[in-house]
Amino acid sequence: MAKTRKINNALTRILDQSSSIVYMISDELKLCYANEACAAWTGVDLETLVGTNLIYTTEPLDDATENAAKGLAITPNLIATPQAIDSFPVEIFSYAKPQTKTRSASASAIYDHRGVLSGYLVVGSSKDGSLQEVNVRESIDLPAKLHNALALVRQQHQKRFDLKQLVGSSAESDRVRRQMQSATDSEGDVLIIGPEGSGREHLARTVFTSQFSSSQFSSNQFSSNQFSDSPATPESEIETQLVPLHCSITDPAQIQSTMKVLLKDRDRKATLLLIDVDKMDAGSQQEILGYLQLPGLSARMIATSSTKLIDVESDFDQALASRLSTLTIELPPLAQRREDLPLLAQAILESKNDRQAKQFSGFSRQAIEMICEYDWPGNFGQLASTIEEAAASATGSIIEVADFSETFQHSIKAQRFAAKDETRIQMDDYLLEIESQLIDRAVTQAKGNKTKAAELLGISRAKLLRRLAVFKKANDDSQTELVDESVFEEEVTDE
Amino acid sequence: MNSSKISPPIVAAVRSPRWRSQVERFVERLEASPPVHWKLGFDSVVSFAIAHPSSVLIAELPDSFAEAPIESLKLVSSLCNNPQQCPLFLLGDESTEPWRDILTEAGATATCCSILDFERVCLQIDRHLENHAISDLSVEDAVAARLPW
Known part of the structure; x- marks a missing residue:
């Protein structure tokens, strides 16, 4: 017994003093052992780290420890079939600031005396790599490739904003990100135009909240509404306790009360968020414009619309349209940023991993091909709901074509055989x-x-x-x- | 008839509805509005290319390509050896991926193994059509190029 204890102590000492990262994952995907090198890699102290759930995602997590430890998670599809692969190479990540790092590692399945899987032992190499150097065998492991690409995109573009719908590296996404940067750097009025489901409200709220200090109003308060362009939300109520004054108007009835608050205290810096401003009736448009033209009253306007407001054929009040359109950001429909679809789909799927025990790696190549083929007329909202539906019916950790609903598969077929418009001539x-x-x-x-x-x-x-x-x-x-x-x-x- | 330049034609031999709809939608969003000629087989594509310099050839590889690539490579070679040296874009699926380099060596301008590959190729085709827009067409050609059907 004493001899066994001595061996255990010696073994623990060797592992703890090792410069290589060594950790063990239980069959329930919890970190059940980690050495000092592993703690240093994640930037979390050992006591806190051990026992953490390992969530397979690149998305920032609310729990700081889970967020730091997420880079140790193994691609779920590799651990779903332990009988097939007992030992396999993996990439582990460190999301500690300032830069995401990666290391190659080797994972081995461990079985108990009955042959039942009890966990995984992961040993990392001693040399750091950069995300760009990650070399995943594309043809074999598409989910891991997308996971790594997503980590890289998040590192490159999302230091300042958590823009879920703008995941991607297409020219269109880059343009919107640049315009977003200008919008948050300036104090001018911003108009965000985009089709239904393109995330225009999410983007507007991101510009809107970027002005708040974190102690006053965190952007997380808007998280419930990030995926849709749904109207009136609790935060749309006038928050008179806040200085400066910020409010969002989704209901014409709110205009008068909002403006009265502004008039009462004209020295306060104010920002008004106008959701779906193009749906506002002529009377409300006149009312807002009238208030804005009052001497001494100044407010920054951040508005969303599904159409351009400055247009000779538009019924929208052109004076108000000019006022709102100081900086216009046009959100492209998903069909125009098709190359972003694989990463966007992966991001949506990984965001589910945070909320459930079942972990998904990604999509099969055929499933990604199907996602890329479709035009997504409902844009981000439709993509998110379709993927969530597929994930709910999936049995494995990789989403396959068969996991998508029949309705979606019929939609793709309908798109392939779409009736063509007749071309007529005089x-x-x-x-x-x-x-x-x-x-x-x-x-x-x-x-x-x-x-x-x-x-x-x-x-x-x-x-x-x-x-x-x-x-x-x-x-x-x-x-x-x-x-x-x-x-x-x-x-x-x-x- | 007012536009002074007319885009060279696209000739497509595409069987599967999946690829056909992709090509159709790509053509619809092209500003150049090139005439598109749908052909059934590789041979008719070659005949068309001979008569129409600068046209863009888009051909879908046979389903059996991965199983019998040599046969298909012969056909691809015939397309690649068109005397007008028209650019040739091949459409396949993921099983075509390992053959991409060989197809390029055989003379294909690009091979698309996925929808995203095709998206990238679309830019190439667009540039080709723009660079090879024809201004000194005969009246017959100009009329033919403008005919909608």
Whole structure:
């Protein structure tokens, strides 16, 4: 017994003093042992670290210890089939500031005397790598590749904002991120335009909350509404206790009371969040504009809309539209940032891992292909609900094509066989265009000589001049100008 | 008829509804509005390419490509050896991935093994159409190029 204890102590000492990261994960995916090197890697003290749930995600977690330890989680699909693979290479991450680091490691399944899986022993290499160096075998392990790519994107772009819908590296995402940066750096009015479900409200709230100090109003208070463009939320109520004053208006009835508060204390710096401003009736638009034009009253406006407000055909009050559109951010529909879809899908799936015991690695290649093929008319909201639905019916840790609902699969088929719009032409106008072009070419060929041009066309000079007059008249009519027929009359009389 | 330049045509031999819808949607969003000619087989694509320099060729690899690649490579070679040197874009699936380099060596401009590959290729096609827009067309060609059906 004493000898066993001595061996155990010696073993613990060796592991604790090792410069390599060594840790053990229980079959319930909890960290049941970690050495000092592992604690240093995560930036959390050993006592706190051991016993933490390991959540497979790149998303920032609310629990600080879980957030630090998440980089130790093993891709769920690798541990789902321990009988098939007893020992496998993994990548582990350190999300400690300032930069995300990675190391390659080796994981081995451990079984008890009955052959039942009891956990995993992970031993990391001693050398750090950078995220860019992570070399995942793409054809074999797409989920791990997407997980790593997501970690890299989060490291590169999301230091300041947690913009769930803007995960991705497409040119469109980069543009929106740059505009977001300008919006938060400036104090000018911002208008965010995007189709339904594109996350325009989420983006507006991010700009809105970026002005608050964390002690007053944390952005987490908006988390319940991050995935949709749903109207009125509790935080939309006027928060008069806050200095400066910030409020969001989703209901015309709120306008008057909000403006009264602003009028009462004009020195307070104010920001108004106007959700779906394009749906506001003409009376409410006039009311807001009237208040904003009052001397001494100044407020920053952050508005969302599904359409452009400055438009000659728009019914929206153009004076208010100009005021709101100081900085306009246009959110592209998902169909225009298709290359972001794999990362976006992975991000949505990983965000589920935080909320449930069952952990998902990602998607099969075919499933990702299907996601990329679809146009997602409902944008982010539709993508999120479709993935959540697939995750709910999935049996494994990788989402397969069969896990998606039949409705979604039918939608893809319907898209493939979509009815085409009929192209119609006006034959008379069409032929007129062709005739006009033939005459133009002939006149050019004849270097402006009408007689020669008429010869080339096989018509009389008089006919050519008549046709030229017709084309000129049509052209002038289109420009709503009067025709000076005298020029042509003169030419005809010359003949 | 007012536009002075007309985009060269796209000739597509695409069987599967999945790829056909992708190509159709790509063409719809092109500003250049190139005429698209749908063909059934590789041979008719080659004949078309001979008569239409600068056209863009898009061809879907046969389903059996991964099982019998040599046969398909012969067909691909015939497409690649079109005398007009039209750019050739091949569409396949993930099983085509290991053959990508060989297909490029055989003369394919690019091989798309996924929808995202095709998205990237679309930019290439767009550039080609822009760079090869034709201004000195015959009237017949200009009319033909504008015909909607």
